Amino acid sequence: MHSFGYRANALLTFSVTALAFICAIASFSDKFSNQNPSAEIQILNINRLKKQSYGNDEVSLTLDISADLQSLFTWNTKQVFAFVAAEYETSKNSLNQVSLWDVIIPDKEHAKFRIQTSNKYRFIDQGHNLRGREFNLTLHWHVMPKTGKMLADKIVMPGYSLPDAYK
Amino acid sequence: MGETVDSVKSIQIRQLLTQAISLGMIVTSSLIIWKALICVTGSESPVVVVLSESMEPGFQRGDILFLHMSKDPIRAGEIVVFNIDGRDIPIVHRVIKVHERKNTGEVDVLTKGAHPTKKSLRDETLEDYEDLQLIFEQGLATGKNAIGLGDDTDAPTFGAKDDEPFELDPRSFGYAEKEGSQASGFLNSTLPRSRKGPSEKQPLKKRAKGVEGGESSNSNMDGDNNPGDDRLLYAKGQLWLHRHHIMGRAVGFLPYVGWVTIIMTEKPIIKYILIGALGLLVISSRD
Numbered sequence: 001m002h003s004f005g006y007r008a009n010a011l012l013t014f015s016v017t018a019l020a021f022i023c024a025i026a027s028f029s030d031k032f033s034n035q036n037p038s039a040e041i042q043i044l045n046i047n048r049l050k051k052q053s054y055g056n057d058e059v060s061l062t063l064d065i066s067a068d069l070q071s072l073f074t075w076n077t078k079q080v081f082a083f084v085a086a087e088y089e090t091s092k093n094s095l096n097q098v099s100l101w102d103v104i105i106p107d108k109e110h111a112k113f114r115i116q117t118s119n120k121y122r123f124i125d126q127g128h129n130l131r132g133r134e135f136n137l138t139l140h141w142h143v144m145p146k147t148g149k150m151l152a153d154k155i156v157m158p159g160y161s162l163p164d165a166y167k
Numbered sequence: 168m169g170e171t172v173d174s175v176k177s178i179q180i181r182q183l184l185t186q187a188i189s190l191g192m193i194v195t196s197s198l199i200i201w202k203a204l205i206c207v208t209g210s211e212s213p214v215v216v217v218l219s220e221s222m223e224p225g226f227q228r229g230d231i232l233f234l235h236m237s238k239d240p241i242r243a244g245e246i247v248v249f250n251i252d253g254r255d256i257p258i259v260h261r262v263i264k265v266h267e268r269k270n271t272g273e274v275d276v277l278t279k280g281a282h283p284t285k286k287s288l289r290d291e292t293l294e295d296y297e298d299l300q301l302i303f304e305q306g307l308a309t310g311k312n313a314i315g316l317g318d319d320t321d322a323p324t325f326g327a328k329d330d331e332p333f334e335l336d337p338r339s340f341g342y343a344e345k346e347g348s349q350a351s352g353f354l355n356s357t358l359p360r361s362r363k364g365p366s367e368k369q370p371l372k373k374r375a376k377g378v379e380g381g382e383s384s385n386s387n388m389d390g391d392n393n394p395g396d397d398r399l400l401y402a403k404g405q406l407w408l409h410r411h412h413i414m415g416r417a418v419g420f421l422p423y424v425g426w427v428t429i430i431m432t433e434k435p436i437i438k439y440i441l442i443g444a445l446g447l448l449v450i451s452s453r454d
Contacts, residue, residue, distance in 0.1 A: 005448060023421060079225055081261075085243045092269060097243035099263035106224065121396070126266050126275070140244040144225045149419045152244060 026076045027148020033074045039067035039139040039155050041084060044116060049130060049167050057130035059123040059162060063101065065139070066114035072143055073108040080105040081142045086123060086160075088135035098123050100137075132164040209236040210415030215248055216425030217259060221280040222246075229426040232259060234415030241265060241274050241410065246417040249278070252402045257414055260397055266407075275407040279396040 047060040065084060072080055083102030089095060100119040105111050140154040204213040213234050217226045226232070234248055241247065243265050248257045264277035398406060431438040 009448075027419075081225065081244075083244055083263075093266050094269040094272075095240075095265065095267040097265040099243050102263075104224065121263060121279075142244055142246070145420065147421055150246075150417065 023147040027145060030074055030076055030143075030145065030148070030151065033071075035071050035153075037067065037069045037072055037141070037153075037155070039065070039069075039157075041065050041137045041139065041157055043137075043160055046163060046167070047118065049163055049165075051128060051166060052124070055128075057125040057128050059130055060119060061100075061123070062116065062118045063137075064114070064116045065101070067112070067139060069105065069111040069141060070108050072141065073111060076145045076148065078144050078146045079107075080111065081144060083140055085138050085140060086135045087138055087156075088133055090125070090127065090129040090133075092127060092129075096125065098125075130162050131166065132162060134159070134161040136160065208234060208415065210234045210248075212248070212257065212414055215257065215259065216428045218256070218429065222259060222261075226259065226420070227422065229423055229429055231421040231425045232417045233419035233421075235418045236413070236415040240267060240272070241276055241413065241416075247276075247278065247413050248415050248417065249408055249413045251400060251405075251412070258397070258400065259417065263396060274410055276409070276413070277396055277398070277407060 042064040044062040044064050047062060049057070049059050052058050063084065067082070069080055069082060081102065081104055083099050085097045085099045087095065087097050099121050100123060101117060102120065103113075136156050136158045137160055138154050138156045140152065143151045145151075205211060207213075215232050215234060217228055217230045217232060220228055232246075232248070241262060243262050245262050246259060247262055248259050250257045258278075260278040260280060262276050263279045264275075266275040268274070401408070431441070
């Protein structure tokens with residue numbers, strides 16, 4: 001009962017269990033943080049609304065995104081992945097979500113920002129439904145912890161719309 | 168004398184059997200736990216190890232992800248693990264586009280890797296992308312322009328964003344050294360890239376003009392570190408992922424623990440050593 005093998009085994013088991021327990025507690029502590037992020041998005045310009053040669057509508061736009069996600073960072077946060085998605089409904093699809101821009105925020109200092117950018121990913125519809133379309137711009141964020149459960153939430157900003165004709 | 172030998176032998180046989188049975192119990196109880204996890208999480212593979220760096224800095228190689236597959240619809244931003252037909256290793260990437268059908272509720276999904284700020288990622292992924300480029304050239308592209316030199320899009324074009332293949336950043340495919348690198352900072356405003364590069368870009372550009380599938384549900388996904396979306400990784404001719412491709416959503420995460428699996432896979436000798444040592448331990452624990 002006192003051989004090296006038994007002691008090593010007991011030590012290993014105990015340390016693994018203790019580590020797992022600590023990780024779970026670290027993740028649990030995230031529940032107690034107060035989070036109040038804020039964001040605002042403006043469309044500076046709709047650069048193009050066109051029909052692609054093989055069929056679907058495509059939009060190119062310039063956005064002004066300002067956000068303050070500093071309250072999302074806790075001691076157990078590794079990074080926050082934030083992205084802006086355009087969400088709209090069409091006659092065929094009950095929901096379309098197209099990610100327009102995203103960013104990885106590695107720490108709290110970078111979490112308050114304002115950026116003007118054109119859309120990083122192409123905004124392409126399945127079909128020709130974008131003329132005059134109203135859509136929401138939603139800022140989503142995913143908090144990736146150092147260990148444990150990942151959290152995700154969003155701010156929905158409704159009321160944006162596209163021009164009625166191709167341009 | 169003969170009786171003593173017989174009794175000693177029978178004791179040894181009994182001990183051997185006992186140990187064999189307890190070993191069997193250990194193995195089967197871990198199997199039971201694994202299967203129960205599969206049932207509870209609804210995913211065929213409830214725990215996966217991250218093998219590539221395409222999700223850095225969020226998920227490093229060697230991290231463990233806990234997956235869960237609920238009936239909730241797949242939404243943009245979720246990190247999903249999916250299987251491509253013909254590939255046996257599942258891929259962990261992020262959803263960037265979702266198109267959900269009204270009547271059937273089925274979903275089209277596109278996924279993606281992330282930003283190529285690391286030069287090593289551009290170089291390391293080159294091999295895979297050369298293979299993928301072969302696949303691409305055979306079937307996905309349709310268009311009037313041939314793949315070759317001297318296309319008029321070689322000229323600098325400012326402001327024509329519809330020509331810009333934002334999704335298909337050739338920097339990530341190892342061509343950056345030839346074009347002059349455009350290392351992107353963490354928050355950069357993306358003015359349209361004016362310079363079109365050498366002809367190697369053409370095949371990649373054609374992929375964007377390929378046939379758009381209008382099939383039912385599609386998912387487009389991304390790994391956080393690749394600039395283009397994952398259509399290159401999908402099966403030939405496949406433009407979207409559907410729900411049945413997806414094995415689960417990542418809901419939890421443990422760093423570093425997966426290295427054990429990676430080491431055992433890449434150096435199987437360690438696996439044999441471990442199993443041998445465990446066996447020895449079981450046999451020698453007779454007292």
